[in-house]
Amino acid sequence: MARMAGRRLLAAVPVLLVVTFAVFAVAAASPFDPARVYAGGGAPGTGQDVLDQLRHNLGADRPFAARWWDWLTAALTGDLGVSTTLRQPVAQAIGERIGWSVLLCGTAFAAAVLVGTALGVLAARRRGGLLDRAVTSLAYVLEAAPPFWLGLLAVWFFALKTGALPAGGLTDTGSDTVTAGQVASHLVLPAAVLAVTQLPWFVLYVRQGVGDALDEDPVRGARARGLSERTVLLGHALRSGLLPVLTLIGSRVPELITGALLVETVFSWPGIASATVDAATGVDFPLLAALTVLATAAVLVGNLLSDLLYGLADPRVGFDG
Amino acid sequence: MTARSIRVTAAMVAAGVLATGAAACGKPGGGNGGNGSGGVRDSLVVGIANEPETLSPLLGYGKDGNSKIFDGLLRRGADMKLRPALAASFPKVTDDGRTYTFPLRHGVTFSDGKPFTAEDVVFTYRTILDEKTNNADKGELAAVDKVTARGDDTVVFSLKYPYAPFAERTVLPIVPEHAAKGQDVNTGPFNTKPIGTGPYVLTGWSKGEKLTFKANPDYWGGEPKVKKLTMAIIKDDDVRATRLRSGDLDGAILPPNLVKGFQGDDSKTTITAKTTDFRGVTLPTGNKVTGDTAVRRALDLAVDRDAMVKSLLEGAGRAGYGPVPTDSEWFAKGTERPHDPEKAKKLLDDAGWKPGADGIREKDGERAEFTLWFPAGDKLRQEHALAFASDAKKIGIRAKVQSGTWEVIEPRLKDDAVLAGGGNPADPDFDLYNLLHSSLALDGFNNMAAYKNPEVDKALEEGRRSGDKAVRKAAYDKVQHALADDPGYVFLTHVDHLYVMRDNWKDLTTQVEPHDHGLGAGPWWNVEDWQPKR
Numbered sequence: 001m002a003r004m005a006g007r008r009l010l011a012a013v014p015v016l017l018v019v020t021f022a023v024f025a026v027a028a029a030s031p032f033d034p035a036r037v038y039a040g041g042g043a044p045g046t047g048q049d050v051l052d053q054l055r056h057n058l059g060a061d062r063p064f065a066a067r068w069w070d071w072l073t074a075a076l077t078g079d080l081g082v083s084t085t086l087r088q089p090v091a092q093a094i095g096e097r098i099g100w101s102v103l104l105c106g107t108a109f110a111a112a113v114l115v116g117t118a119l120g121v122l123a124a125r126r127r128g129g130l131l132d133r134a135v136t137s138l139a140y141v142l143e144a145a146p147p148f149w150l151g152l153l154a155v156w157f158f159a160l161k162t163g164a165l166p167a168g169g170l171t172d173t174g175s176d177t178v179t180a181g182q183v184a185s186h187l188v189l190p191a192a193v194l195a196v197t198q199l200p201w202f203v204l205y206v207r208q209g210v211g212d213a214l215d216e217d218p219v220r221g222a223r224a225r226g227l228s229e230r231t232v233l234l235g236h237a238l239r240s241g242l243l244p245v246l247t248l249i250g251s252r253v254p255e256l257i258t259g260a261l262l263v264e265t266v267f268s269w270p271g272i273a274s275a276t277v278d279a280a281t282g283v284d285f286p287l288l289a290a291l292t293v294l295a296t297a298a299v300l301v302g303n304l305l306s307d308l309l310y311g312l313a314d315p316r317v318g319f320d321g
Numbered sequence: 322m323t324a325r326s327i328r329v330t331a332a333m334v335a336a337g338v339l340a341t342g343a344a345a346c347g348k349p350g351g352g353n354g355g356n357g358s359g360g361v362r363d364s365l366v367v368g369i370a371n372e373p374e375t376l377s378p379l380l381g382y383g384k385d386g387n388s389k390i391f392d393g394l395l396r397r398g399a400d401m402k403l404r405p406a407l408a409a410s411f412p413k414v415t416d417d418g419r420t421y422t423f424p425l426r427h428g429v430t431f432s433d434g435k436p437f438t439a440e441d442v443v444f445t446y447r448t449i450l451d452e453k454t455n456n457a458d459k460g461e462l463a464a465v466d467k468v469t470a471r472g473d474d475t476v477v478f479s480l481k482y483p484y485a486p487f488a489e490r491t492v493l494p495i496v497p498e499h500a501a502k503g504q505d506v507n508t509g510p511f512n513t514k515p516i517g518t519g520p521y522v523l524t525g526w527s528k529g530e531k532l533t534f535k536a537n538p539d540y541w542g543g544e545p546k547v548k549k550l551t552m553a554i555i556k557d558d559d560v561r562a563t564r565l566r567s568g569d570l571d572g573a574i575l576p577p578n579l580v581k582g583f584q585g586d587d588s589k590t591t592i593t594a595k596t597t598d599f600r601g602v603t604l605p606t607g608n609k610v611t612g613d614t615a616v617r618r619a620l621d622l623a624v625d626r627d628a629m630v631k632s633l634l635e636g637a638g639r640a641g642y643g644p645v646p647t648d649s650e651w652f653a654k655g656t657e658r659p660h661d662p663e664k665a666k667k668l669l670d671d672a673g674w675k676p677g678a679d680g681i682r683e684k685d686g687e688r689a690e691f692t693l694w695f696p697a698g699d700k701l702r703q704e705h706a707l708a709f710a711s712d713a714k715k716i717g718i719r720a721k722v723q724s725g726t727w728e729v730i731e732p733r734l735k736d737d738a739v740l741a742g743g744g745n746p747a748d749p750d751f752d753l754y755n756l757l758h759s760s761l762a763l764d765g766f767n768n769m770a771a772y773k774n775p776e777v778d779k780a781l782e783e784g785r786r787s788g789d790k791a792v793r794k795a796a797y798d799k800v801q802h803a804l805a806d807d808p809g810y811v812f813l814t815h816v817d818h819l820y821v822m823r824d825n826w827k828d829l830t831t832q833v834e835p836h837d838h839g840l841g842a843g844p845w846w847n848v849e850d851w852q853p854k855r
Contacts, residue, residue, distance in 0.1 A: 031728035039457035040837075047460045048765045057455050057507070082508040084455075086528070087375040089508060096528060152559060159567045167564045169530050173366045173553050176525040176533035268555050270530035 001308065008304050015300065016293055021068055023292045027283050028064035034283040035060055038084060058084055060283070071289055081286030085278045090286045094272060094294070100170060101271030105260050107187060108194035109252075115195065116202025117245065121238055123203065124210035136207065139200035147197045147259050151266035154193050165189050168268040190267040197259045198252060205248050209241030216240070243314055250306035253299050362825050362853040364549035367845055368561045368573030372554040375512040376523065378494035379448050379501065381458045382515075385747070387832075387841025389534060389550070389848075390432075391494030391517035394423050394442065394476070399830045399847070401746060403488060407437065407495055407518065409474075411488070418483030418788045423491070425474045429541045431497045432522045439470035444498035446478075448506055455507045461490055461751075483786045485793060486748035494519075520545050520849035530554060532840070536849075545849040552840055565589075565821060572822035574843060577635035580819045587824075592844045594818040594831035595648065597744035597752070599641050600705045601812035602693060602720075603770035607735045610691045614807055615672030616718065619665035621658055621808040623716045624709055628660075629814055633704045637817040643801050644744060644752035646815045649833075651749045651794065653801035665716045674717070682717040690719035694733065695740040697724040702740040705813055709740070734769045741769060741810065746833040749797045750785045757781060757800065757809060772809030820844050827852045 035055035039046045055061050071081055080090035119139075123132040142150075159167035166172065166189070171182040213219055214237045222232050261273035272291065279287040311317050376382050378391055386396050394408040405411060407429060412421040429437040446468040449456050464484040469477050480487060494517060501511045513526055520542060521534035534550040553570060555561040562579040564570050575583075583589050604611040604620070611617065626640035645652045674682040674689055682689040693710060695702040703724065710720040720738065730739055745751040754761075758781050759774070761767035777800050784796035804810075818834050820843050829844045829851075 031726060033728050036727055036731070038455065046457050046765050047761065047767050050457060050460050051765050053452060054455055054457060057453060082505075085374065087377075087380060087508055087512045088510075093528075152563070155560065155563050159569070160563055163567065167567050167569050168555065168560065169553065170527060173531060173564075173569050174364055174549065174551055176551070264529070265556060266560055268530050268553065268560075270527045274529050 001311065004311075005304060005308070008300070012297070012300050016296055017072075019292055019296050020072065020289050021065075023289055024064045024068040024071070024285060027280075027285060027288060030283065032281055032283045033060070034058050034084060037282040067285055068289075071286060075290075080290050083279070083284050083287040085282035085284040085287065086275065090290045093275065093287060094290060097270060097272040097275060098294075100269060101260060101264070101273060103183075104187065104191055104194065104264070104269060104271060105256055107191040108198065108260075109256060111191065111195035112198035112202055113245075113249070116199050117206050117238075117242070119199075120203045120206025121210055121233065121241075123207040124214065124237070124241070125233065127207075127211050132207070135203060139203045142196055143200035145197075147193060147262040148266060150196060151190070151193045151263055154189050155266070158189055168266070170270055186267075190263050190269050193266075194256070194259050194263045197263075198256060201248060201252060202245060205244050206241060209244045210237045211241070213237040213241040239313065243310060246306045246309040246313060248306070249309070250299075250303035253302035254295070257295055257298065363547060364551070365547050365845065365848060365851075366551040366553060366569070366571050367843070368553045368555045368564060368570040369840065369843070370554075370556055370558070370561070370574060372529065373840060376515040376526070377501070377506070377512045378445065378496055379454060379456065379506050380512065381456050383494045383841060384458050384461065384492075385745070385835055385837075385841070386492035386494075387846045388494045388517070388519060389521045389840065390515050390519045390523055391496065392519050393492040393494050394425075395488060395491050397492060397747070397832065399832060401833050403492070406492075407442075408491075412478075412491075414788060416479075418485065418786065419480045421478040421480070421487060421491075422471075423476045423478075425476065426541065427474065429518050430539060431500070431516050431518050432537055432539070433497070433500065433516050435497060435499055437495070437497070437518050438473045439476045440473075441495050441498050442476045443468050443470045444502065445493070445495050448496075448501070449493075451506075453506070462493075483788070485785055485788050486750045489747040489751075492747075521550055540849070542849065545851070546853065547848050547851050550845075550848060571825070572820055572844065574818060574820050577637045577819055580637075580821060581635070583821045589821050590824045590829075592820045592822055592829060592831060593637060594820065594834045594843070595646070596815060596818055596834040596836070597644065597646055597649070597746040598742065598816045598818070598834065598836045599644055599646075599744045599752075599812055600702060600740060600742050600814050600816060601641065601810045602706075602709055603734070603738050603741050603810050604808060605734060605736055605738060605769075606771045606773060606809075608691055608737070609687050610689050610718070611738060613672065613674075615668050615674065616689065617808045617811075618806075619668045619716055620713055620718065621805075621811050622661045622665040622668070623718075624712045624811055624813060625660045626813055629705065629708050633701070633708060634814060634816060637819055639815045639817075641812040641815045643804050643812050644756060645749055645797070645801065649746075649749075651797050653798040656801045656805045658805060662712075662716050669716060669718075676717050680714075680717055681719050688719070689717060690721065692733070692737040693720040693722050693740065694730045694737055695722065695724055696730065697726055701816070702742065706740045709811065709813065731766075734763060735771065739769060742836055744815070744836040746835055749793075750781075753797065753800055754781050754785060757804070770809045774803055774807060774809070777803045818842070825854055827854050 035051045035058060038054055039051060059067060074081060083090050083093050086093045119135050123135040126132055155167045158165040166186050170186055171178050219232055219236050222236050264271045264273045276291050279291060373382055383391055386393055392406045394406060395403045396406040398404055407426055409424040409426045412423045414421055425439055431437060448454055449459055450462060450465060464480045464482060464487060465478060466481045467479040471477055497516055500516045504511060515523055520537055520540045522537050524535050525533040531554060532552045536545040536548045538544050555564060558576050558579055561573045562575055565573045580591055604617050606612045630638045630640055639647055642657055669682055674684045677683045693706050695706040706722045710722050713720045743752060755767045757768060757772050757777050759778050762771040780796040780799040784793045787793050822844055831844055832846050834842045
């Protein structure tokens with residue numbers, strides 16, 4: 001198990017190198033001009049000389065490979081460079097925001113896994129039954145619903161119609177101290193919306209997995225031996241039915257990140273996701289590269305985690321990844 | 322037994338989920354930030370659409386005044402007239418308009434307690450003009466040659482050429498040398514932790530969420546009545562409207578269609594800010610079609626500006642005939658062009674543009690068509706572009722409307738038209754010179770139409786050099802008349818900015834707003850002077 005983790009981490013190094021190089025190459029090939037984005041774009045008043053000077057100061061007139069190499073060597077010494085879109089050091093920019101994104105994504109993900117599993121098991125218990133049909137069709141509807149729209153709907157209902165929950169922000173808009181209670185109440189809506197967008201996958205996978213397991217010989221054997229329905233369902237069917245869910249956990253990470261992007265925008269959540277878009281359109285190489293490393297690492301760790309869990313849950317699967 | 326137990330479990334789980342949901346709903350939401358109804362009205366929460374990248378004036382923050390954290394040498398009142406701020410009085414202009422001498426106000430301190438001196442002014446201007454400073458707006462100070470301090474309380478600006486509107490530029494905020502020096506001006510901590518002499522002190526900046534301020538008790542203009550000020554950053558228009566309705570915000574900027582939803586609400590007032598924020602179509606001289614004066618004049622007559630104001634802006638705006646709005650004191654009366662498609666057609670007929678088989682005119686084998694770009698994602702510009710194309714089609718000219726990012730559009734400006742926007746209310750020189758002077762043709766975002774008219778060039782120079790207002794007015798009248806005869810752009814509208822505010826404060830006003838509206842524009846431009854309604 002440790003060997004597998006070690007091997008995967010080693011393999012991550014070339015992957016990260018290639019990915020960051022690709023980011024620099026793609027960004028350099030994009031039509032976006034850092035100097036123009038920096039200047040705000042499109043308003044008269046910024047002349048060519050100022051644009052040229054900005055381009056030079058931002059280093060945007062140098063080849064991307066050289067910039068990548070500079071970034072890489074500096075990053076290895078712990079210097080992540082300076083974000084041009086946020087006008088502050090990258091480490092500081094990420095440090096200020098990432099905790100809130102992790103909190104939001106973590107809460108939403110945990111909720112999606114738990115509720116998704118519960119609903120999936122209930123649906124699988126009686127396939128074709130009323131609950132199954134309700135849960136399944138709801139899952140398909142939610143899967144098709146854009147997170148942005150769900151967010152607005154949630155704001156409209158919970159903040160406007162019932163006044164039960166705050167509509168956005170990390171804390172009350174008028175308050176400038178961050179307290180746990182305030183963050184908790186402000187977290188409910190965005191986390192719930194993000195969880196709901198992730199939910200269908202887990203529901204459908206668990207339903208399918210548990211349903212199939214219920215038809216398999218071991219389960220039928222267990223039933224025949226007169227074990228209680230509860231033991232059969234939770235002890236046998238759920239255990240083998242959960243296996244696909246474990247792989248799903250790893251592969252859902254990228255989608256979780258893009259979902260967080262939209263949800264953070266709707267709820268003015270001060271996370272890292274919104275900075276990502278600005279970094280991309282602003283050709284903010286240092287910030288973009290650091291965020292790409294983070295996202296890639298999240299995906300790699302997610303995959304590793306699901307493989308490890310898979311191995312633990314099913315002894316037939318070894319750790320030779 | 323077994324089936325039943327499952328059902329019971331399911332019911333319990335469902336009940337549990339509902340109970341948790343109910344508990345969550347039951348929690349005090351605390352969404353009503355700012356002033357609770359009936360409480361002491363000493364805080365204000367407003368929703369704005371754009372977050373500043375930096376709070377450092379050295380990088381361009383607050384360059385048009387009203388920065389809340391900072392003061393400039395001068396500032397503008399509701400009438401847009403200048404008055405002294407950190408300067409003790411208006412500058413003395415000598416040397417034929419080339420030297421501006423500002424006496425400074427005594428006894429002003431920065432919010433960290435250190436005194437404000439002439440060195441701070443010198444440091445601010447010199448740093449902005451420094452090559453290594455990434456300030457995109459430094460071109461606005463292009464006239465400045467030297468800034469020097471004379472003693473502690475006098476600052477002297479020497480200009481490269483006589484520049485009449487220079488005083489308008491000195492609303493630019495002054496930063497403390499002791500706090501901003503010795504760090505990377507482009508990325509240092511001063512960008513997020515500013516210190517100024519202004520009426521408010523920054524207490525927190527949660528990026529992507531909000532900026533919070535508290536009143537500066539030692540403000541030289543007196544401590545503001547609104548003690549706490551929050552600027553919530555909400556990019557999406559609908560979310561902003563929703564949070565305003567939920568009581569989360571006291572005021573917000575909104576597009577016209579969302580403002581309509583608040584009209585039945587007695588607790589809110591809608592405030593309309595007049596602007597110099599124009600939308601217009603560039604007519605590139607390099608293009609065979611748009612470069613033809615007959616076509617330019619015909620398009621200028623063919624557009625139905627009043628219909629655009631009515632349908633695109635829902636009445637919140639005015640017809641525009643140039644960068645100078647019709648109600649400005651600088652507007653040349655009599656240069657309004659009526660909507661007259663018949664006259665436009667006749668102009669084209671006379672110039673030899675004859676309708677072809679498909680109704681599009683032709684002349685010497687050239688079809689009367691050109692591409693009109695608008696920046697992708699800008700809905701208002703898209704609508705203007707489509708309305709323009711539809712009006713042009715009625716007189717037999719085809720404008721092919723396309724969207725793209727500025728990176729795509731900019732290299733094509735020489736031949737293609739673009740739906741441009743802009744506007745700075747402070748002085749006619751700011752817009753007119755940049756848009757029309759031939760020396761700035763296709764220079765970045767200046768003079769995007771490559772307009773070239775020697776008479777206009779001469780009048781523009783006269784206007785910026787002369788210190789005599791009557792001479793300047795005559796010069797700008799000349800420019801506007803020339804623009805009516807040979808339009809370099811078809812100006813369409815001036816767009817009002819709309820704000821919905823909770824009705825808690827006395828006598829709210831707005832200034833004439835520029836194209837950009839940052840933290841300082843809006844009814845809260847002078848929040849430091851507000852008095853609660855009793």
